[in-house]
Amino acid sequence: MPRISVTVDGVRHEDDVEARVLLVHYLRESVGKVGTVVGCDTSNCGACTVLLDGESVKSCSVLAVQADGSEVTTIEGLAGDDGSLHPMQQAFHESHALQCGYCTPGMILAAVDLLSNNPDPSEDEIREGLEGNLCRCTGYQNIVRAVQLAAKSSEAAAQGREEVPA
Amino acid sequence: MSTVAEGRVAEVGQARLRSEDAHLITGHTQWTDNITLPGTLHLAILRSPVAHATITKVDVSGARERPGVVAAFSGADLAGDWGSLPMAWTVSEDQKSPPHFPLTADKVRFVGDGVAVVAATSRAAAVDALEAVEFEFETLPAVVDMEAAQGQGSPLVHDDIPANRCFTWKESHGDYAAARSRADIVLKRRYINQRLIPSAMEPRSVVVQPSPATSEFTLWSSTQVPHFVQIFLALTCGIPQQSIRVIAPDVGGGFGSKLDVYAEEAICLTLAKKLGVPIKWTETRSENFQVTIHGRDLIQEVEIAAMRDGTVLGLKVDLTASMGAYLQLLTACIPLLGRYMYPGIYKFEAHDLSCMGVFTNKTPTDAYRGAGRPEATFVIERIMDELAHELQVDPLELRRKNWIDKDEFPYTTVAGLEYDSGDYEKATVRATELLGYDALRREQQERRDRNDPVQIGIGVSTYTEMCGLAPSRWLGKEGYVAGGWEAATVRVLPLGKVEVVTGTSPHGQSHETTFAQIAADALGVGFDDVVVVHGDTRIAPLGLDTYGSRSLAVGGMAIVRASEKIVEKARALAAHQLECDPSDLEFSAGKFTVKGSPDSAKTIQELAFASFVAHDLPDGASPILTADAVVDPETFSFPHGTHLAHVEVDTETGAVALKQYVAVDDVGKVVNPLVVEGQVHGGVAQGIAQALYEGAVYDGDGNLVTGTLVDYFVPSAVDLPSFTTDRTETPSTTNPLGVKGVGEAGTIASTPAVVNAIVDALRPSGVNDVEMPCTPMHVWQAIRTASRGAK
Numbered sequence: 020m021p022r023i024s025v026t027v028d029g030v031r032h033e034d035d036v037e038a039r040v041l042l043v044h045y046l047r048e049s050v051g052k053v054g055t056v057v058g059c060d061t062s063n064c065g066a067c068t069v070l071l072d073g074e075s076v077k078s079c080s081v082l083a084v085q086a087d088g089s090e091v092t093t094i095e096g097l098a099g100d101d102g103s104l105h106p107m108q109q110a111f112h113e114s115h116a117l118q119c120g121y122c123t124p125g126m127i128l129a130a131v132d133l134l135s136n137n138p139d140p141s142e143d144e145i146r147e148g149l150e151g152n153l154c155r156c157t158g159y160q161n162i163v164r165a166v167q168l169a170a171k172s173s174e175a176a177a178q179g180r181e182e183v184p185a
Numbered sequence: 186m187s188t189v190a191e192g193r194v195a196e197v198g199q200a201r202l203r204s205e206d207a208h209l210i211t212g213h214t215q216w217t218d219n220i221t222l223p224g225t226l227h228l229a230i231l232r233s234p235v236a237h238a239t240i241t242k243v244d245v246s247g248a249r250e251r252p253g254v255v256a257a258f259s260g261a262d263l264a265g266d267w268g269s270l271p272m273a274w275t276v277s278e279d280q281k282s283p284p285h286f287p288l289t290a291d292k293v294r295f296v297g298d299g300v301a302v303v304a305a306t307s308r309a310a311a312v313d314a315l316e317a318v319e320f321e322f323e324t325l326p327a328v329v330d331m332e333a334a335q336g337q338g339s340p341l342v343h344d345d346i347p348a349n350r351c352f353t354w355k356e357s358h359g360d361y362a363a364a365r366s367r368a369d370i371v372l373k374r375r376y377i378n379q380r381l382i383p384s385a386m387e388p389r390s391v392v393v394q395p396s397p398a399t400s401e402f403t404l405w406s407s408t409q410v411p412h413f414v415q416i417f418l419a420l421t422c423g424i425p426q427q428s429i430r431v432i433a434p435d436v437g438g439g440f441g442s443k444l445d446v447y448a449e450e451a452i453c454l455t456l457a458k459k460l461g462v463p464i465k466w467t468e469t470r471s472e473n474f475q476v477t478i479h480g481r482d483l484i485q486e487v488e489i490a491a492m493r494d495g496t497v498l499g500l501k502v503d504l505t506a507s508m509g510a511y512l513q514l515l516t517a518c519i520p521l522l523g524r525y526m527y528p529g530i531y532k533f534e535a536h537d538l539s540c541m542g543v544f545t546n547k548t549p550t551d552a553y554r555g556a557g558r559p560e561a562t563f564v565i566e567r568i569m570d571e572l573a574h575e576l577q578v579d580p581l582e583l584r585r586k587n588w589i590d591k592d593e594f595p596y597t598t599v600a601g602l603e604y605d606s607g608d609y610e611k612a613t614v615r616a617t618e619l620l621g622y623d624a625l626r627r628e629q630q631e632r633r634d635r636n637d638p639v640q641i642g643i644g645v646s647t648y649t650e651m652c653g654l655a656p657s658r659w660l661g662k663e664g665y666v667a668g669g670w671e672a673a674t675v676r677v678l679p680l681g682k683v684e685v686v687t688g689t690s691p692h693g694q695s696h697e698t699t700f701a702q703i704a705a706d707a708l709g710v711g712f713d714d715v716v717v718v719h720g721d722t723r724i725a726p727l728g729l730d731t732y733g734s735r736s737l738a739v740g741g742m743a744i745v746r747a748s749e750k751i752v753e754k755a756r757a758l759a760a761h762q763l764e765c766d767p768s769d770l771e772f773s774a775g776k777f778t779v780k781g782s783p784d785s786a787k788t789i790q791e792l793a794f795a796s797f798v799a800h801d802l803p804d805g806a807s808p809i810l811t812a813d814a815v816v817d818p819e820t821f822s823f824p825h826g827t828h829l830a831h832v833e834v835d836t837e838t839g840a841v842a843l844k845q846y847v848a849v850d851d852v853g854k855v856v857n858p859l860v861v862e863g864q865v866h867g868g869v870a871q872g873i874a875q876a877l878y879e880g881a882v883y884d885g886d887g888n889l890v891t892g893t894l895v896d897y898f899v900p901s902a903v904d905l906p907s908f909t910t911d912r913t914e915t916p917s918t919t920n921p922l923g924v925k926g927v928g929e930a931g932t933i934a935s936t937p938a939v940v941n942a943i944v945d946a947l948r949p950s951g952v953n954d955v956e957m958p959c960t961p962m963h964v965w966q967a968i969r970t971a972s973r974g975a976k
Contacts, residue, residue, distance in 0.1 A: 053212075056214075063894035064894060113202060118863055119692055121386040149901070153899050157867050158866035158871075
C-alpha cells in the first residue's frame with residue numbers, strides 16, 4: 020500500500036492508503052474531515068470541493084495518492100484559529116446563501132478559489148465560476164449575492180478600511 | 186397571541202439571520218453518513234440490472250467467502266424477518282396494493298429492485314463482494330408506457346393485478362355535460378407532466394445501533410419523517426415502537442423524496458437485529474436515481490368549456506398516473522392530492538375529474554415538491570393561456586374575468602374547497618409593474634412585426650395552492666392511515682432560556698430560526714433566549730414531521746398554543762407572588778406588571794426560576810414552566826400569487842433564454858422575510874427546471890437512461906437567472922398566526938409560467954404546446970410540427 024504525507028487544515032498526516040482510494044474518502048474516513056461531503060458519483064455536484072495547494076478541486080476526482088506532499092484546506096480549516104469566520108463563510112451567512120447546507124462546504128471553497136482568481140467578478144462570471152457546484156435549495160441567487168458581498172468585504176479589507184456593512 | 190410592548194420590537198417579521206448556519210458553514214455537521222460507530226458493518230445491496238424478470242437463483246454463499254464479509258442474505262433468506270413496506274394511503278375501494286418487500290424474492294420489477302444484501306467491515310469490501318453473488322433470472326418484457334400498460338396483452342408488473350391498474354377514480358361537480366353543450370368554445374389539450382428525479386443534494390443514508398441487552402435500536406436516517414419511520418418500521422420489522430429511537434440529524438434536503446419509509450431503513454434495522462452490531466448504508470447518487478422515489482409522471486387530458494366573452498363554464502380532466510413498480514408511502518394519493526387544485530383561482534360551475542393509477546416497471550413515484558398541486562396548476566394555467574389565445578384576449582384579462590374577487594372570500598370552489606382569503610388583483614398588478622408588462626408586450630409586437638428570428642414570450646401563472654396539511658378528519662375521509670396534527674413542548678428553563686421542542690423535522694426550512702422568533706414573541710423573551718430542538722423521537726416523541734408546507738401553519742401554531750399555556754401558568758404564579766388577582770396583571774414584553782403599579786412586576790424568566798425551585802407556588806400548582814400543545818388544523822391555508830416569465834426563443838435553433846422572472850407571492854403573514862425569499866427562489870428554480878431542463882428518461886426495456894447526474898440535468902448557477910420577488914400580504918384567516926406556507930409555492934407557480942412564455946413566443950409559428958422539458962430539440966420539433974401542419 021502506498022504511503023502518503025498530506026497536510027490537511029494545517030496538520031500533517033502520514034497514512035498507508037489503497038491506491039484506489041479517492042481523496043474525499045481519505046479525508047472523510049482516514050483523517051476524519053467529515054465536513055467535506057459526497058453528493059454524487061460522477062464528479063458533477065461539487066459538494067466535495069476542497070482547496071488542494073490553494074486551488075479548488077473536486078476531491079472525488081483526485082486519488083489520495085495524488086495529494087501526496089500537498090496541502091489540503093477543507094471547510095473545517097477555513098475559519099481563523101480564533102474561530103473567526105472566513106469572509107466567504109460570513110457572506111454566506113449574511114446573504115442566506117444556504118438552506119439545507121449540504122452543498123455549502125464545496126460551494127464556499129469553490130467561491131474562495133473564484134475570488135482568488137478574479138477579485139471583482141461580474142454576476143455572470145460568478146455563475147460561470149460556480150457552474151461545477153450544484154445546489155438544490157437556493158436557486159443560486161443568494162449564493163451569487165454572497166460571493167458579491169465577500170468580494171466587497173475582501174476589497175474593503177485589502178484597502179485597510181472598515182468592512183463594508185452587509 | 187403575543188403582546189409586544191412599546192420598545193420591544195416584534196421578532197415575527199424580522200429578517201433574522203439563521204441560527205442553523207454556524208455549523209453548516211464551518212463543516213461541523215452531523216450528516217448521517219458522518220456517523221461511523223465502532224464495529225460497524227457496511228451494507229451493499231445487489232440490485233436488479235433489468236426492469237422485469239423472474240428470479241431463478243440468488244446464491245450469496247460466494248459473497249460470504251470474500252474478505253471482510255461478515256454476512257450476506259438474499260430476499261428469500263430474510264422473507265421471514267419482515268413484512269411489507271408501508272403503504273399509507275388508499276384512495277379508492279378498487280385500489281390494488283401489492284406487497285412490497287425490502288428485498289424481493291420472486292420477481293424484480295424495476296431496475297434497482299434489491300435482491301440481496303452483503304454486510305462487510307468496509308463499504309468497499311461490501312461493494313466488492315456483490316460480484317460474488319450468483320443472481321440468475323429470466324427476463325420478462327417490461328411495462329414502460331403507462332397507457333399501453335392497460336391494454337390487452339400487456340405484460341403485468343404484478344401477476345394478480347389485471348391491466349396493471351392500481352386504482353380508478355371519478356368525481357363530478359356540477360353538470361359538465363350541460364356546461365359543455367352551452368359553451369361557445371371547447372378546447373382540448375393533452376399535457377405530459379414528465380417524470381422528475383428529486384435530487385436532494387444529500388444522498389440517503391441509514392445507521393442503526395442495536396443495544397442487544399435491551400433489544401433497543403437507535404436509527405439515524407436522512408429523512409424528513411423520523412416519526413413516520415419509527416412507527417412504520419415497528420410494523421414492518423415487528424419491533425415495539427418504543428424500542429426504536431429514530432434520529433434525523435442534519436438532513437441535506439428532501440423535497441418529498443425523504444418523506445417515505447424505505448427498504449434500506451428496514452434492511453439496516455433487520456440486520457442490526459440479526460447481527461447485533463451497528464449497521465450502515467449510504468446510497469450512491471446513481472443508486473439514489475434508481476431507488477429513491479421519483480415525482481410527477483402524469484398524462485393529463487384536459488378540456489375547458491367557455492363562452493365567447495371569456496366566461497369559463499367548466500373543466501374536465503382525465504389523468505393517467507404512473508405509480509412505478511410498487512406503492513411507496515403515499516404513491517397512489519399524489520395525483521389525487523392535486524384534484525382540489527384543478528379549478529385554480531377561478532369560478533366556474535362544473536368540473537369532472539378522472540384518474541387511472543397504473544403500475545409500470547419503473548422506480549416508484551411519490552411526493553415531490555408540491556405533490557399533485559404543481560401538476561394541477563400546470564393544467565389550469567396552461568389551458569387558461571390557450572383559451573386566452575383562442576379568444577384573442579390578454580391572458581391576464583381572461584384570468585381577471587374568471588378569478589375570485591377579494592370581496593368574495595370565503596369562497597367554495599367547484600371542487601369543494603373553501604378558500605379563506607386572497608387578493609389576486611393586487612398581486613397581479615404588482616407583478617405586471619415589476620415586469621414592465623405593457624412595454625414588453627409592445628416590444629413583443631415589434632419583434633413579431635419584423636419577423637425577428639428571436640421572439641419574445643410572456644408567460645403568466647396566477648396560482649394558488651393548499652397548505653398546512655392537514656385536518657385529521659379530512660385525511661381520514663381521504664383514505665390516509667394517520668392524522669395531520671402537530672405537537673410542541675415549550676419550557677422556560679430555570680436559568681431563563683426557553684426550549685422549544687417541535688414535532689416537525691426541518692431539513693433546510695430554517696425552523697430553528699423562525700420557530701424561535703414565534704416563541705420569543707409569544708413569551709416576550711429575546712430571540713437569543715430560545716433554542717428549538719427537533720428530529721429525534723426520544724427528544725420530540727410526538728410529531729408528524731415536515732412536508733406539504735405544514736410546518737409553520739400547523740407546527741408553528743402548536744408552539745403558539747404551548748406558549749399561551751406557559752403564560753397562563755406564569756400568570757398564576759406571578760399573582761401569587763405579587764399578592765394580587767391574576768386579572769390585575771398585564772403581560773407585556775415578557776413581564777407581568779400589576780396594573781397601576783409599574784414597580785410591582787415579575788419577568789417570565791424570574792418566574793421560571795421560582796417555578797423550578799418551587800418554594801412558594803400557589804396551592805395546587807405544579808412546578809416548572811413547561812407546557813405541551815397538540816394542534817389539529819381545522820382547514821387549509823391558501824397561498825397565492827402571480828408569476829410572470831419573460832423568455833426569448835430563437836426560432837431557428839429552439840434555444841430558450843429566460844430573461845426575467847417575476848414572482849409576487851402572498852404567503853400571508855411573514856415570520857422571516859429572508860427565509861421566505863429563499864424558499865421562493867429555490868421553489869421557483871425547481872419549477873423552472875421542470876419546464877426547461879429535467880426529465881427522467883427510460884428506454885423501451887425499462888432502463889433509466891438518465892441514471893446519473895451526467896445525464897439528468899439538475900440546473901447549475903449558469904442555467905438560471907436572478908429572480909425579482911415581492912409579496913403582498915393577505916393574512917390567512919384559518920390560523921391565528923395568519924400564516925399560509927411557502928415551501929412549495931414557487932415550484933407550483935413557475936412551471937406553467939415558463940411554458941406559457943415559450944408557447945407565447947411561438948404563437949406566430951402556430952405552436953400551441955411544447956413538450957417538457959422545453960429543450961432546444963423539443964422547441965424546434967414543436968415549430969417544425971406546427972409549420973408542417975400549416976402547409
